[in-house]
Amino acid sequence: MQRWPVLLFLAWVCFLFFAGIGLFMSGFLLTRIELASSSSCSDPLVPPPWERQSLPPGSCWAPQRFSKAVLVIIDALRFEFARFNPAKASPLPYENKLSFLHHLATSQPRHARLYRFRADPPTATMQRIKGLTTGHPPSLPTSIDVGSNFATYAIQEDNLLAQLVQNGRRVVFMGDDTWEGLFPKKFFRSYFFPSFNVKDLHTVDDGILQHLYPTVDSGEWDVLIAHFLGVDHCGHKHGPDHPEMAKKLTQMNEMLRSLVDHLGNDTLLLVAGDHGMTETGDHGGDSEKEVNAALFVYSKTPLFGTGPPEEPEAVPQVNLVPTVALLLGVPIPYSNIGEVMAELFSGDGDAVSAALQQLSVYHINAKQVDRFLHSYSLVAQDLPAEQLQRLQELFSGAVEEHTQLLAQVQGAALVPPELESRLGSLISRFQQYLREARAVCTQSWARFHPLRMVGGCILIAASCLLCYMASELATASDSFYRSCLLYPLLWGLLVAGLLGLAHVFTQEGLDLLLVSSWAAAASQLGFFWHWWGQHPKRAPLVMLLVGKLHWDGRLTVPEGPKQQLLGFSSYRREIWYLLCLVAMLLVCVRLSGFFHQCREEIPQCRPSLFLSPLASLRNARAKNLFYLLCVALLAGLVYAVRSWLRHYGNLNSSDPLVLFVRWGFPLVVLCIACYWAVASSADDSLGKLQELVQVAVVAFPWAVYGLASMGLLLLLCNPMTVFAKDTRESAGSIVTPYLGVPSSEVDFLHVIPQIYKRMQESQKSRLERGSCKATVAAYGLGSVYSAALIIALTLLGFLLMLLHSERLSLAFLLLFLEAFVLLHIHTRARGLAGDAEPFSVPWYAVISWLLAASQFFYSTGHQPIFPAIHWNAAFVGFHLDHSTNLLPAVLVGANTFASHILFAVGCPLLLLWPFVCEMPSSQKRKPKKEPREELQEVEEHMMEMRLRESPEKFSTALLQLGLKYLFVLGTQLLACVCAAMILRRHLMVWKVFAPKFLFESLGFVVSSICLLLGISLVMRVDCAVSTWFSHLQLR
Amino acid sequence: MKEAEIRRLFAANLLCFFSVILTAVLPGFVWDTFTVLGTHLTWLCICSVCVSTLNIILHVVLKPNLTPKRSSFAHKISRFLKCCIYFFMSCILFHAIIVLYGAPLIESVTETFLFAVLLSTFTTLQCLCILGPNVQAWIRVFSKNGATSIWESSLRITTMCSILGAWFGAFPIPLDWDRPWQVWPISCSLGATFGYMAGLIIAPLWIHWNRKQLTYKSR
DSSP states (O other): OHHHHHHHHHHHHHHHHHHHHHHHHHSSOOOOOOOOOOOOOOOOOSSOOHHTTOOOOOSSSOOOOOSSSEEEEEEEEEEHHOOOOOOSSOOOOOOOOOHHHHHHOOOOOOOOEEEEOOOOSSSHHHHHHHHHHHOOOOOSSOOTTTOOSSSOOOOOSOHHHHHHTTTTTTEEEETTHHHHSSOOOOOEEEEEOOOOOOOOOOOOHHHHHHHHHHHHOOOSEEEEEEEHHHHHHHHHHHOOSSSHHHHHHHHHHHHHHHHHHOOOOEEEEEEEEEEEOOOTTSSOOOOHHEEEEEEEEESSSOOSSSSOOOOOOEEEGGGHHHHHHHHHTTTOTTTTTOOOGGGGGOSOOOOOHHHHHHHHHHHHHHHHHHHHHHHHHHHOOOSSSHHHHHHHHHHHHHHOOOOHHHHHHHHOOHHHHHHHHHHHHHHHHHHHHHHHHHHHHHHSSOOOOOHHHHHHHHHHHHHHHHHHHHHHHOOOOOOIIIIIIIIIHHHHHHHHHHHHHHHHHOOOOOOOHHHHHHHHHHHHHHHHHHHHOOOSSSOOOHHHHHHHHHHHHHHHHHOOOOOHHHHHHHHHHHHHHHHHHHHHHHHHHHHHHGGGOOOOTOTTOOOOGGGHHHOOOOOOHHHHHHHHHHHHHHHHHHHHHHHHHHTTTTOOOOOOOIIIIIIIHHHHHHHHHHHHHHHHHHHHGGGGGHHHHHHHHHHHHHHHHHHHHHHHHHHHHOOOOOOEOOOOOOOOOOOOOOOOOOOHHHHHHHHHHHHHHHHHHHHHHTTTTTSSOOOEEETTTGHHHHHHHHHHHHHHHHHHHHHGGGGGHHHHHHHHHHHHHHHHOOOOOOOOOOOOTTSOHHHHHHHHHHHHHHHHHHTTOOOSSSSSSSGGGGGTTTTTTEEEHHHHHHHHHHHHHHHHHHHHHHHHHHHHHHHTTOOOOSSSSSSSSSSOOSSSSSOOOOHHHHHHHHHHHHHHHHHHHHHHHHHHHHHHHHHHHHHHHHTTTTIIIIIIHHHHHHHHHHHHHHHHHHHHHHHHHHHHHHHHHHHHHHHHHHO | OOHHHHHHHHHHHHHHHHHHHHHHHTTHHHHHOTTTTTTTHHHHHHHHHHHHHHHHHHHHHHHHOOOOOOOHHEEEHHHHHHHHHHHHHHHHHHHHHHEEEEEOOSSTHHHHHHHHHHHHHTTTHHHHHHHOOOHHHHHHHSSHHHHHHOOOOOOOHHHHHHHHHHOOOOOOTTSSSSOGGGGGTTTHHHHHHHHHHHHHHHHHHHHHHHTTTTTOOOO
């Protein structure tokens, strides 16, 4: 049997998929590393001492200009909504509605100004809130940002709100409840309203209006944030060009009018849209209408030195963060890359003092950005080095000139006209630095790379096609491996080598991902090229696909029964048996629905009761009942596995592995039961035993880990569960069909005559030594492969059950039951269809196996969203904290992809099971454990030994099975990838499609690795069987 | 002979087809509040009753199964009773299957059961009419190449179409479109009905096109 080529081929195909996933991911996910540092008042980048002394109390870094601020966020306030054009005769429903802003801007030009507020894509509310508070362009919404806490959406890095709270400001919030998740427990007071239902235009707005004026009047706040959602929801429901929008905007106008009446002189009012909307009222992408929001600034004291420009200025959204921070006298958040809006700092004085003021804020801002870039480049390499170098030069030049200039100003060495021009040029140098820094960062963080996404998609699709074709073509011949594996691999290596050489010559930065995807593409091309060259006459690709369609058509028609072969009565019995199995499958599927977790998008959904740990159960009786049920189920599982093994005679030998199955399995169950008991007991009831419990909670899981890994090691060392009785010396020609360990009276009745017979024979053989007819009876050889797999699966199942909450063991039992039923259905259906090709697993079996895997992903209480991950799994067997991130990641990953792991490892069973269940065709009544007779020409090689008979076919079958599995998995993945790519502008992309894609691709990686492990386990067993046979022959 | 048979089949199927349409339209003239979506359960009842009566009448008139061996009155009665029991059992079975496929177990039992009755009308009742209460014959007809007359081929096609239609009808239920027809079991029963109607039209056409290949063995 060729083992290595098969594994190599599968590993190569996996690599192709991984390269595709990696390439797509690098184009799709906007990765940026979050820095944990945060700014503080005492940071050394504050202005020089002589300026610091002049800081009024309550100010950090720069003098505080306003003691209070109101930030009104009107969701999806497009610039056109806020603009007022009196000349327009017949305005559209969304035009000329915010007349009050226009009134303020024209009547008090030094107090108010309207800006274009440029949002960075993705223009979804959560990302915009992050941008508006942290001061950098978008990152992934959830928690994929490296280094953040996975459990919540909460913003971990330094942000404006954290700075405000840290410096003792009272922040009051009202409106969109997205903020609650982002800033838990940051608000002095808060009024959250549900934001999810986009059809509901009024709940949030009316709720805010109810609280807004009383709160403002009460004065118990320093910063007030009101986030209105009506306009956005109206856009989603009706679109902007609708009378409802006019009503909504008019309502906003009235709200602003009365709000301004309530404000004091020391208050800054900011009205901002977080993003715009398209003509259909949607947002999320980067089209002009989506990114073009409005910002309106107003205060009752003069803000601006000059009147407004003709055309409103465009301000990037991140600029709001440093501006507000410095205006309110708090430090700028650490990771901000925005630029201050300097005209707000000009104050009342003359041009020179205004310029000096602006210069000082620019200086602070530039220092902060430089500090951020420096610490960022220390942890991440994604900013290009030469650009950073250039920025560094710009910065140091500007700072140097700044110190010189300040010294000259101190010494009064400069006269106003020259001073003004030098100040102007210095300001523009700072501006240039800040803008370039932002451009560099945005460029490397904020873009989808469509080329990479398409490339990744194509790679994955081509890999799927390759899988399909290879599974059709696969033969065990050397020429197949040469043309379909060796040459493509060489091609890939060649391209990788060339790229490496190019790297050596050009000294360009080498992107490992790009190199590997080029190599993957090249090796794929190699495969197709050789395939084409090998089969020039064969109908090309199109025909293959047509063949597939044809095959699909065949699937829907029930397979023709082999009536002539089986006879009608047995045929009917088979049909009924099959129907019962299908009914059982349906029952399993239906029952597994009880374990589902909920998504937040479905408000009426209630999560399954079984998901919560037993410890949270109040009712002691129910708790005990459930506990007993779970333990009984575990014991039942062990009993079932053991009786299966006994039935096939795999429990007879005295190998360490068999001993482990006999004694270790119950021990594992005992440990798990103890752990559950300890973990679910009420904390206070135990009193003095508290410390003991603390130890036990850690010790029992470790015992299970240890036992399970011991079992797996034993399995790897000696996977043979065969009991061989060498009768070549002693026994005669008759081999009694011994039924294993006697379990019933009938067996006992059967055994005693056998013993007698045996004794008789040994007497006889002693008498007639010399003419001995040697036989070896091997018990359990017919199911040696599947026995090893089943032992491995059971051990894995124990581990995974330990990681889940107690009552999910029910779901796991269902999982095993359903897998068992599926295997039986597959076997029966095959028996009905007639054994056309016993060595190839039909597609429907692979597809149903994979569908069951995805079904049980959901039925073990998971959902492809981040809040649904079971974080508790990281602390099974660990007390409080982990020193590294690797171990909890492994534990949580194993918990999340439990069903993927089990089904992928168990995949070879699809091939083995029909052989295991095979009945001897001649005699139905014969015991299943057919003793294998060695050194004798007996035509009945039973069960899995058929596989050994034709090792070529066996290895091909394994390869085909693996390829089919990967093909179906890859098709699922491809669908997710395509959805994520096509819908990357969708409103819900970061809530639905991106997490789904991530879970799917991670699941693919886990599944494919586990598939390789499962197949290599089968091969390991095959090795062991070979050595066993050679030993036997030598003896 | 064959052409005439196909024409008869086509006529019968057309009658069924229009009867289904009429059940959706006619009651509207009698009751003002009647709509297929609004008073769905009423429509389900009416449709089931109409289709089953029409089928029984057609069966009596056309007599597609030509082998009335023993026609004693008692035999007929027992046959009829057996048919009723089979029909009722198939309703229960369909109900169970629908629940296994994910219908709510405790809530909206009436809806689920009426849907099961509709499905039985479209599938089991036809079988009972054409094949009689004879499970062996059913298995024969639904296995490959088992049909022995155009009536049986037609039966096979309509049954499969209705069940497939019901299955496809479940697809839009989880979508968030908030349409009135996404409520259980409207989309499924509509899917089954459309599938049945499609099957009624497809069956004679398919038989007509494949009449050369279709060589029915006599029993």
